Amino acid sequence: MSKLFALSILGLSLCSFQAQAQNITYEVEPDHSFVTFEVVHNGTSTTRGRFDTITGTVQLDQAAKKGQADIRIDPASINTGSKGFDEHLRDKDFFNVAAFPDVQFQSKAFAFEGDQVSSVTGTLTLLGVQQPVTLKATHFNCYTNTRTQRDVCGGDFETTLQRSQWGVNFGLPGIPDSVRMVIQIEAIKQ
Structure with missing residues (x-):
């Protein structure tokens, strides 16, 4: 009888864990999401x-510590x-927006430290070239927006x-190859 009771408790615990582990979809909220960049201009100012x-x-499953993203930048x-x-910057020397109207970042590799997203590794497609990129989280949080009563997750x-690496060679070496990117993103639970 005690084995049956223990198995029942174990079964209920597993069902409870599976109910908690869920992949939730969030849609990027445009008023609080931006990509910024910095590059030194000919050795002078930034x-x-x-x-x-x-x-x-x-898509985020915090219990299973998994996530994926499909982000597009105009x-x-x-x-x-x-x-x-x-x-x-819009012309063929840099982003060539007439030929490549979309920049895309896709990821299925979220890393966690505890319950917090610590980095996201994926593929950045720019000018038709795909290269791996890892985005390090400097902040991450989920909360309920008191105004809209909707769940929001996001970070820097x-x-x-x-x-x-993407073929953006204009001005090299006077304008450095290294470009610092900072992504501020918030997304609303659907």
């Missing part, structure tokens, strides 16, 4: 800009605060890219 339009989804939404510079992620 040029900064951002992409204003990001869309996509993130390179035409680049914003440095200088219209002339933005137009140059960063990496340094070598732009020449």
Whole structure:
């Protein structure tokens, strides 16, 4: 009788764990999601800009410590605060938005420290070239938005890219190859 009782408790525990472990889909919230970049301009000041339009989804299973992401960036939404510079960045010297209107990051490799996402490794497709990229989390949190009463997860992620890996060679070596990227992203539970 005690073995049957123990097996019943074990079965209930497993059912409870499976109910808690779930893959939840979150949609990128555009008002709190941006990709910014920094590059030193000819050894002098740091040029900064951002992409204003990001869309996509993130699937997160915190109990199983798994996740995946499909994020798209509109390179035409680049914003440095200088219209002339933005137009140059949109042309074939840099993002060639006429031929490549989409930048995509896809990942199925989320790393966790405890319950927090610590990094996301995936593939960045830019100018038709795919390269592996790891985004390190500097902040991560999930909360319930008191205004909308919806669950939100997000954080700050960063990496340094070598732009020449994607064929963005304009201005090398005067404009460095290294570009620091900071991704601020929030996504709403669907």
